[in-house]
Amino acid sequence: MQLMAIDPEEQLATRAAWLYFVAGLTQAQIGKKLGLNRTRVNRLLAQARDHGLVQINITGRLASCVELEERLRQHYGLDDAVVVPTPPDQDLIPQVIATAAAAALSSRLKDGMSVGVGWGRTLRLSIQSVPRRQLSHLSVVSLLGGLTRGSAMNPHETASHLADLVGAQCYYVAAPALTDTESTRDVLAAQPMLREIFEKGAKVDLAFLSVGELTASCTMTRVGLVSRAEVDDLIRAGAVGDICAHWIDREGRIVDHPLNKRVVALSPERLPDIPCVMIASGGRTKVEALRGVLKGGMCDVIITDEQTAKSILAMDKT
Template sequence: MEEADSLSGDPVAAASYAAIDHEEQLATRAAWLYFVAGLTQAQIGKKLGLNRTRINRLLAQARDQGLVQINITGRLASCVAIEEKLRQQYGLADATVVPTPPDQELIPQVIATAAAAVLSARLKDGMSVGVGWGRTLRLSIQSVPRRRLNRLSVVSLLGGLTRGSAMNPHETATHLAGLVGAQCFYVAAPALTETQSTRDVLMAQPMLREIFERGARVDLAFLSVGELSPSCTMTRVGLVSPAEVDDLLAAGAVGDLCAHWIDREGHLVDHPLNSRVVALPPEKLRDIPCVVIASGGRAKVQALRGVLKGGMCNVIVTDEQTARAILAMDQP
């Protein structure tokens, strides 16, 4: 799961830091792809979803503003280079890397702003969208512009909490569905059961079977990863005890994806908690056409690397320091 429920830091400062001029973003990306990666204007246009005339103007803008000298000097130049490394290293369809703010508490908000744009750009009529939960996702959906789409459905990919919380997966799914006028499907069960046998009985029910079959067939999944620590969200909402945190660490767990605990290679760890989860299994994500993972911060590095190594993500939204740390883990 994600970090603590309460927002910390200054939201105004976060928004200001994240709101890098859109034109500068496009100009920097176009310049890097043209002058460093060696793509043609037609290839860049296809990659950015813009026509050739627009690309030509952006390249001229980059030169006029001094973004292109011997090196590209735009504020996002280093981020664009890391995006390309992530795509190549892990075979991703896309990557968005934002500058890491000086205040680590602002990382979720900065990533959320970028993730909202990534999600909004991919939402189309007739789509089905699966959603997870966590602070970053909640912040992301708050930044998604309201617009009505036709025949769109939203599916929660895991059970809910037994007590009210803005972090509840049901709330996350409901909020997104309300913004785009979508039909919403919930998992009418807790995210974690007391025993494996209880979980097996629930998962055998036709209603839950139908929801998870629907979840496995979504066109896009929008998820985050959670850290593993004594103060992580799982412990704060009472799903995991401090003793279980120690056991999970001993078993090699580094974080969770859809409430399943994984190791640094993206494999499920051998722990009883993984047999009590009411959620879409992470391996099912490999069959979903587009899986967007939005997360960042020092505590998430190993979990994010596991998700990438495990092939359970093809679009990542993270911050620069986190991206660099992930890449460093796979250097010779």
């Protein structure tokens, strides 16, 4: 199944047209929202009309995505939202979201920034699509410990790959993501080196994260961090997924479970203090976790797919 190609120009024209003809914004307001000058906005609106995107209604195939972006922004108080069409093959959702997330991340990277990075398949695919360029005085901080065995989704690999692409200095958490006991975690957390890294992580300008689902075949079980018996126990405790390796419930609260006391990672409770938290994730199994993150105020920019966005919004109607 081939990926559905997303034309950035078509997407921008559709977004501008929806804001102008449906949301009723002025060209100046649209320019401010999209970071464009009025001349560029005017040309996009003309392009939308010329290409038949605007008749009585907006007919572009991304129009429904643009509407969902606006609804997500308004309902959850987000700075931005990017919604891409859901591909027919659910297995392709991470790649489709990753392409959009790479563009969103690249547009925000500036000289002198510090960027915190999580882990997961979607983030790994996203960073593979980030164009290589040299930035000055940029640092990348891994926000959680690593895996004890090799994996393409290892947090260390994700952070180091991004740092290499933009010529940044990289900081790692020199500890496992999950310790064997709470006391081991406490000993590691008390080490000056780790305290320094987590302080850097809490002070980044931008955090680039994903969420994990809670199923018998989730990433945590595949890499050996959590057993299937522990998955069942987490579900009974009210967990719906994880962010920064911490298990949360559908309202975004960290669940009271022994696993959360063994995590070596930045606490999600510190995410609201970071100026921009970007979360890229989607798919049926991620809906409850994403809704929890949004309800918990841990996200400023979401990149997801159309069906996931609809499902998230539908949860708050019930």
